[in-house]
Amino acid sequence: MRRQPTAPADQLPEACLARMRGLYARLRPSERRVADYILSRPAEAVHLSITALAEQTRTSESTVVKFAQRLGYEGYQQMRIALAVESGAREPATSLPVYGEIEAGDDLPTIRQKLLAHYQQALQETLALFDERVWARAVDVIVQARRLHFYGVGASGFVALDAQHKFARIGLDAWAYLDPHLQSTFAALLGPRDVAVAISHSGGTIDTLHAMQTAARAGATTIAVTHQMESPIAQRADIVFFTGGQEGLFRSGAIVSRMAQLAVVDALFIAVTIRMGAGAMERLMRSRQAVADKHLRPGARGGGGARGSPRRGRSVETTHDDEEVLR
Secondary structure (H helix, E strand, O other): OOOOOOOOHHHOOOOHHHHHHHHHHHOOHHHHHHHHHHHHOHHHHOOOOHHHHHHHOOOOHHHHHHHHHHOOOOOHHHHHHHHHHHHHHOOOOOOOOOOOOOOOOOOHHHHHHHHHHHHHHHHHHHHHHOOHHHHHHHHHHHHOOOOEEEEOOOHHHHHHHHHHHHHHHOOOOEEEEOOHHHHHHHHOOOOOOOEEEEEOOOOOOHHHHHHHHHHHHOOOEEEEEEOOOOOHHHHHOOEEEEOOOOOOOOHHHOHHHHHHHHHHHHHHHHHHHHHHOHHHHHHHHHHHHHOHHHOEOOOOOOOOOOOOOOOOOOOOOEOOOOOOOOO
């Protein structure tokens, strides 16, 4: 039987390392050993044969092949090519001088450098994980939505609130629900012309999943923003955006994951605003002008009794020049 040629490098699934992190929680113990080895030393792993990688990870060649297939590749050779392309495109340890896991004993300069490196990595991986077809479909359904819901709890809830703020300003009927009871209550009232966006880094938050499923049963189109590729939310949503990055010692602070989620929300917001055209931009400018007099002109001095308020009897010039249009 003639062997099929390997797909060209530019046709392989992107973000090999990000895919490993996104699937990590769902991997079997033997597959995790393969992932651990590659994630810790990708530049070395790319030079290993399948036999050598299996020996280094105390697994079998069949395990390595199945691991590659779970990432979306035909086999180990295709994954190895994708990893080589990705490793070659990366600057060693990112462009920042200090990189690695933030540890309790790190000094402040090291913490800053490591944190920025994690942000950079998360955003780069999120960009690499974007699928243009998914992107186009999401913009289409949001533009046509009668109502737009955002569900999230904890840190993801704050991302949902940010999304409501943005999309409401361009005239969409957008709402964010952080309370689990309110999420499901109002999700049940959605219909076929509505859209529900579930935001969860783990993809397994029960309350967020329940609200999304309730919205789906009501006929709404569901969108998930998550890091875990085989999570319940990812498997049940109509449209899925995967985020990159990894949380470490300070995972409870949801630091890096929040940045990646916000990047997805911001990109969707800008794309939808552009698609909606002049009407959306006009509403955005009106909402901006509505709070223009609440900003002091750079260099103006506030005084008086209240903190930051103008001194009585004196007028203070205001401007919104320093405010971003898409704030």
